[in-house]
Amino acid sequence: MAGYAHPEALVETDWLANHLSDPKIRVIEVDYDPAANYELGHVPGSVLVDWRKDINDPLRRDILSSESLTELLRRAGVDPETTVVLYGDFNNWFAAFAFWVFTYYGAKNLKILNGGRKKWIAEDRPFTKDVPHPSAGKFTAHAPDAKLRVFLDDVKAALPKVKEGKIGLVDVRGPKEFSGEITAPPEYPTEHAQRGGHIPGAKNIPWAQAVRDDGTFKTPEELAELYRSKGITPDREVITYCRIGERSSHSWFVLKYLLGYPDVRNYDGSWTEWGNLVRTPIEKP
Numbered sequence: 001m002a003g004y005a006h007p008e009a010l011v012e013t014d015w016l017a018n019h020l021s022d023p024k025i026r027v028i029e030v031d032y033d034p035a036a037n038y039e040l041g042h043v044p045g046s047v048l049v050d051w052r053k054d055i056n057d058p059l060r061r062d063i064l065s066s067e068s069l070t071e072l073l074r075r076a077g078v079d080p081e082t083t084v085v086l087y088g089d090f091n092n093w094f095a096a097f098a099f100w101v102f103t104y105y106g107a108k109n110l111k112i113l114n115g116g117r118k119k120w121i122a123e124d125r126p127f128t129k130d131v132p133h134p135s136a137g138k139f140t141a142h143a144p145d146a147k148l149r150v151f152l153d154d155v156k157a158a159l160p161k162v163k164e165g166k167i168g169l170v171d172v173r174g175p176k177e178f179s180g181e182i183t184a185p186p187e188y189p190t191e192h193a194q195r196g197g198h199i200p201g202a203k204n205i206p207w208a209q210a211v212r213d214d215g216t217f218k219t220p221e222e223l224a225e226l227y228r229s230k231g232i233t234p235d236r237e238v239i240t241y242c243r244i245g246e247r248s249s250h251s252w253f254v255l256k257y258l259l260g261y262p263d264v265r266n267y268d269g270s271w272t273e274w275g276n277l278v279r280t281p282i283e284k285p
Contacts, residue, residue: 003220008111009258020044020045026085027084029046029117030086032088034050042127045132055097067141076134078137083111085113087113087116096112097268100148100268105145114216119214147263151267169239170232170238172240172247173242180284182196183271185243202283220258223258227255232255234261237264239265239267241267241271244271245267248268
């Protein structure tokens, strides 16, 4: 991990294997589909966070509140000084989303397991079906950090600067989603937007180009070249988006923590919001 801007935000599988008994560390698995993942086996001692039920507001199209996050992480046994290691399914998409949400509310000492479930399984490391019941923690969420998130009106207001090249807008979806050929990725075949295409001026840099076949992140040099080749440089504000905000959180993590870009914000409303609104401009070849 040498060369990353914030190497402390990433841990390898061997490191985690050697720290499973450390009481100062809490491992959290974040899944889109717990029945197909956590419930079949998980890293020993890891607590489940269900993306849909636990990190999203149950009524509004929004992330959970700071009060709900306080309750969630206390239930997971997290104290202010606890080191939290996040991993999950879909190449850590939802673990990255949790990292972004937790950071948005002021959580510290967060780390992502490089390679996630995929690499842990590939290395035949221990799994268990035992569900831990940690003692309640004392974590308290802070007020949201506005520098990490943008909303619909922010993106609309940014379009002139995107066109001028002063703001980098990164669409991290696959090429067929970006072109409008499809409106949902293969992983979500029934979850579509009304229109296909992309936000005007966006550069298509799919999240998958930042990782190797085993799900681990590419080298700092490879990542820097990937983004700079598309004009996404650290001297400007960068906004990432995808379809529901999870893949864009993955790219947000790459840009902010692995490459050290100083001003990166996630548009978690993403294409499910933009592609479904009346008169919202799109580009489609």
